[in-house]
Amino acid sequence: ETPVVLVTGGAGYIGSHAVLALQDAGFPVVVFDNLSTGIRSAVPDGVPLIEGDIADTEHVAEVIRGFQVGAIMHFAGSIVVSESVEKPLKYYRNNTQNSLGLIETCVRLGVKHFIFSSTAAVYGEPEAYPIDEESPTRPINPYGQSKLMTEHMLRDASAAHGLNTGILRYFNVAGADPAGRAGQNTPAATHLIKVAVQAALGLRPAISVFGTDYDTPDGTCIRDYIHVSDLADAHVLALRHLVGKGGNLLVNCAYGRGFSVREVLKAVEKVIGRPLPVDDAPRRAGDPPALVAKADRIHGLLGWKPAHGSLEEMVETALAWERRSAEESKARRAS
Template identity: 45%
Template sequence: MMTVLVLGGAGYIGSHAVDRLIQKGYDVAVVDNLVTGHRAAVNDKARFYEGDVRDQKFLNGVFDKEDIEGVMHFAAFSIVPESMEKPLKYFDNNTTGMVSLLEVMNKHNVKRIIFSSTAATYGEPKQIPIKETDPQIPTNPYGESKLMMEKIMRWADEAYGIKFIALRYFNVAGAKEDGSIGEDHHPETHLIPIILQVAAGERKELSIFGGDYPTKDGTNVRDYVQVVDLVDAHILALEYLKAGHDSDAFNLGSSTGFSNKEMLEAARKVTGKEIPAKMAPRRAGDPSTLIAASDKARKVLNWQPQFDNVEDIIRTAWNWKQKNPAGYDDQNEAK
């Protein structure tokens, strides 16, 4: 049986991908340097290799041992404000990491990669909803590093026939429904986990960044996709390449927008907690509205997301939070 190699499989999204792949009967190996990930998040049935994607000697060793049919590449840094202050950290880990990975894949004749791209590759959208063919003009180094990774894959396809699917995620949220794995970032920067920290009494209040945007209630509008639905699209994408289709890019979102105030109200309803909040200045680099056109993934990959309601998404995150108040409670480097 051939193996799916998941890079960044100890992270939030990667750990859900590993879990889902195993559930669906795939054989899975994981590479992660645990810089933001958690060893305890990785399903026991996956073989785990601790190391850095940029370390070609290490990576070649993994490819020597494993019989790999395809790669899912989640390993990256992804905090936008940090990327504004430390752009080179992002180009080094994300972009250089991709060069290293493709070199090793080419050497071992592995020809399929499913890649975590992002809405941040589009920058400030000219039209909503955002289509895959819209211009990609990132407004921060994180988005630029990911766009460069998409472009590098394109040329590696031309030269070596390494086929790729770039999946451009919008706002990923929630957790596996049984609450056994979930989101545990240090520092936490994402809206839903921060709201739930306030609900749990770990934070005094939510700061809503910006109330003067040209949206329905003045706060930013985002498109939320449940993490298990999101990883299912990766498995469909891998099967799509295995069926002989060509490289391509797909948005992954719900095609519906929710404002930050609406998200707060939804979380109040789900948790039954008051969740104190105050208005705060805009956060640098935030586009006003991001909503995906995601009919292409539905049509071409036959993606059928199960969650179509943000309250249900928040409920899965709240369940994880209540079952694991201290997250994975490990001491990873970032803690």
Template identity: 55%
Template sequence: MSVLVTGGAGYIGAHMLLALEDAGEPAVALDNLSTGARWLAPESAKFVEGDVGDEAVLARIFAEQGVEEVIHFAGSILVPESIRHPLDYYTNNTANTLRLINACVTAGVKRFIFSSTASVYGTPERTPISEDAPIRSITPYGASMAMSERILEDAAAAHGISFVTLRYFNVAGADPQGRAGEIGKPTHLIKAAAQIAVGVRKEKLQIYGGDYPTPDGSAIRDFVHVSDLAQAHMAALARVRGKGGAITLNCGYGRGYSVYEVVEAFRRVTGTDLPYDVGPRRAGDPPQLIADNAAIRTALDWRPRYDDIDFIVETAIDWERRLAERDAPQRRKSGA
């Protein structure tokens, strides 16, 4: 019996594979390596390079690897990019999820965990946000994930699939043991700030919007450590194996930090100020997103270990230093 992790060579998928490895669970990683890296996925997992929308590849994996559960991370996740390229997002996130679920139905795989997003809520009327808040996506990213949630719900009702959908908030940080972290161009606040803090990037941090209706004018987010998110998926796996059923849950700490508060956390951790510039708001960014996490703590008995913004920042910085050391020989070779 194996667990299939889609997007297993990506940021969150790699941490999921590490959590499965630590628990002694056999796993298969599927990734097309468009944004991930093969070396991120632990060697204990069987690795298949392929697209999550390729039903022939999926059928072969299900048949050859004895897959009985799927944890689905593969997809596109950048809000600004989704506004520029909406059709890519509906293809990568919605159409490919449909194909994956169809492949599960064909193969008789009846346990599914879907990694969704708080972006499905759009700009919420109340904060913290509970799971019964209206789904009012304001970006193609959020809309594509909301559509995928509905597809899963309908397929589950028709075909007896047990599932957990986790709507996670702002994922950040890196494996405390330094085994995995976020790679590629910085697209999120904490990674961008960590690269500046370790000197990988020489420019100032760009803060998008200083005039939000928040206490200090900057946007507020609920930052959840990536290893805690992986453990939430482990708890979801236990649920679908046990009592089963269908449930959708927020995954966040239930507290928010503003951009300026994150900058201050970097100052505390590094002992130096982080230079920044403040520019206009980005389209699709709500003033604040904070989870009501009462349901997940009850339904999954989830007890996060790393609910500390300074620790999140510290692990992000440590990972960037490790990446810099890893990349140093190549930079020297190229004369950079």
């Protein structure tokens, strides 16, 4: 069985990489995206892009019927933690309420498989490391809460209606497609590796290190960075698992090892061959000192074999993408 996969948010960063991985694996794909942060050119030629809002459940239903969709990968949503503190209701609407509508539509139309983009933010500030999937879920911001509520809806809908569900909790996603077909397009992205390669290319004056007095070996925060193409492959494996075995899947998506902010910046300097302009800055509100996963389950259950796990490759692919995007926008301005 090779179901047609509807990818919500397929014009965004992680969604566009998942579309490539699905295509490479031979799954027919349809993208549904309102292009609020995603971009049209991120959708490969030959993949239908339906411009629409998942809040419009009738539109979603029409697409599911029209393309005989058998599986959903649900990436569409809002993802900026600080914004979620200022505009919590936007997060409960875009992430929780719109997911509810989508889940209802899938149950109503008999879509069998639902794969959901969740986040390590559901764990909040963990008491024990590394973080496994049974760790307590106590989000410390509306973003994490809005995603956790969707996890609960999926679990209950699965028990009551037989929906097969895959919940993927992402740690820190970075890098770009090694073949250069996709990358992180969001101009306002605040992610460390993205910001660091922008500073390396002179697109920003400097990079700030948010907090140098944490209780970590070098005083800066530690995160478990995962290459976006390995994460995309995990989605394909999760889908195959649901198609073959059914049931529910809950997995951390990470490599199970962490790098500090200083280590990341050092890797960027090594790749570009010169020092970066770095400022030490105060801590950013709500940043836990370390977030490192226990990643045994995803390996064991899915046979996942990450192929791009070195920090250098994450930096190199992010840099290559950023460089090309900068050149393209320069060429556009000149013409």
